[in-house]
Amino acid sequence: MRIDPTTLWTILGMAVVTYLTRIAGLAFADRLVLSGRAKVAFEAIPPAVLIAVIAPTALATGWPETAAAAITMVAALRLPLLATIAIGVASVVALRAVA
Amino acid sequence: MNGDAREGLRDIAPVMVAAAPIGALFGAIAASKGLSVAEVALMSTLVFAGGAQFAAIELWAYPVPVAAILFSTLLVNARHVLMGASLAPKTRGFSFAQRYLGFFFLTDEAWALAERRATACRVTPAYWFACAATLPGVWIGSSILGAAIGAVLGDPSRFGADFAFTALFIGLVAGFNRGRVTVATVAASGGTAALVHATAGAPWHVLAGAFAGIAAAYLAARPEDA
Numbered sequence: 632m633r634i635d636p637t638t639l640w641t642i643l644g645m646a647v648v649t650y651l652t653r654i655a656g657l658a659f660a661d662r663l664v665l666s667g668r669a670k671v672a673f674e675a676i677p678p679a680v681l682i683a684v685i686a687p688t689a690l691a692t693g694w695p696e697t698a699a700a701a702i703t704m705v706a707a708l709r710l711p712l713l714a715t716i717a718i719g720v721a722s723v724v725a726l727r728a729v730a
Numbered sequence: 731m732n733g734d735a736r737e738g739l740r741d742i743a744p745v746m747v748a749a750a751p752i753g754a755l756f757g758a759i760a761a762s763k764g765l766s767v768a769e770v771a772l773m774s775t776l777v778f779a780g781g782a783q784f785a786a787i788e789l790w791a792y793p794v795p796v797a798a799i800l801f802s803t804l805l806v807n808a809r810h811v812l813m814g815a816s817l818a819p820k821t822r823g824f825s826f827a828q829r830y831l832g833f834f835f836l837t838d839e840a841w842a843l844a845e846r847r848a849t850a851c852r853v854t855p856a857y858w859f860a861c862a863a864t865l866p867g868v869w870i871g872s873s874i875l876g877a878a879i880g881a882v883l884g885d886p887s888r889f890g891a892d893f894a895f896t897a898l899f900i901g902l903v904a905g906f907n908r909g910r911v912t913v914a915t916v917a918a919s920g921g922t923a924a925l926v927h928a929t930a931g932a933p934w935h936v937l938a939g940a941f942a943g944i945a946a947a948y949l950a951a952r953p954e955d956a
Contacts, residue, residue, distance in 0.1 A: 633769070634769055642777065643776065645776075645777045646776035649803060649807050652808060655811045655814060656811050656814020657818045657830070668951045674908070675943060677906050678906045678912055678919070679915050679941075680805045680919075682903060682916050683937075685899045686920045686921075688896050699893060699897075700896060703896070704904070708904050708907070712748060712902070715897060720891065720893055724890040
């Protein structure tokens, strides 16, 4: 049961940050009133963050990864999550094989 | 078991089926980055937020970039603030303890199910806890299993598993799709993040890409989008 001290503190920090985001809405429910562009920008946070995290893998690794990301995106608009992941993984394996 | 609890379980059951392989995948990728099974179990138990955990593992290196991981966690989970604010008025019947314990289990899926139920009837503590607080069992168990098996299987890129969470994130983004604004967000975030990753390097691409995407959404928004 190996637990590295730095890893432990990082996980505890992540847990505190995550819990605070979960209860913040309870504390600010009646005060947080976003409208117009600010609301649209706030709602864009999840896709903006998720895409930023994967961009180096999807766009700057090699053409098989970029092509597989494009195929995955088309699949994601039509299929449930698990099928999307399966198609993404299968296409990257196939494209790497021919690369 | 009362009716509300049974209905909560019935609603969350398909989510559990979908979450198990994703949890296993998380465990396997985390193990390939050097985390022990105990560390994976601890993270899935205490953090219990798939998107943030995958983002943290993508950034994971030794020495651990603690600040970058915490900032990424904050950014990925910022949506919880809006979700919680929306759900809060629908949980007025909860006690203080039920609310602050119950909201630990807030996930995209349980939140969506509770919001849907709130349109038809009252969301009771029995419904919420049966729906939201049973999911960690699946998430923790499957991530432990994935970490144990992943360590045996070795390099995940051999069978494309290193790409699985890129595909997962693309799938999650599609779930947030709001048309033109999302296209602008994705293009600005992806382009900026790739550029900054190639120049300034990790983990700055997350911050730069996220802000570029948010700014693009702000600029692309029209009154009817709000």
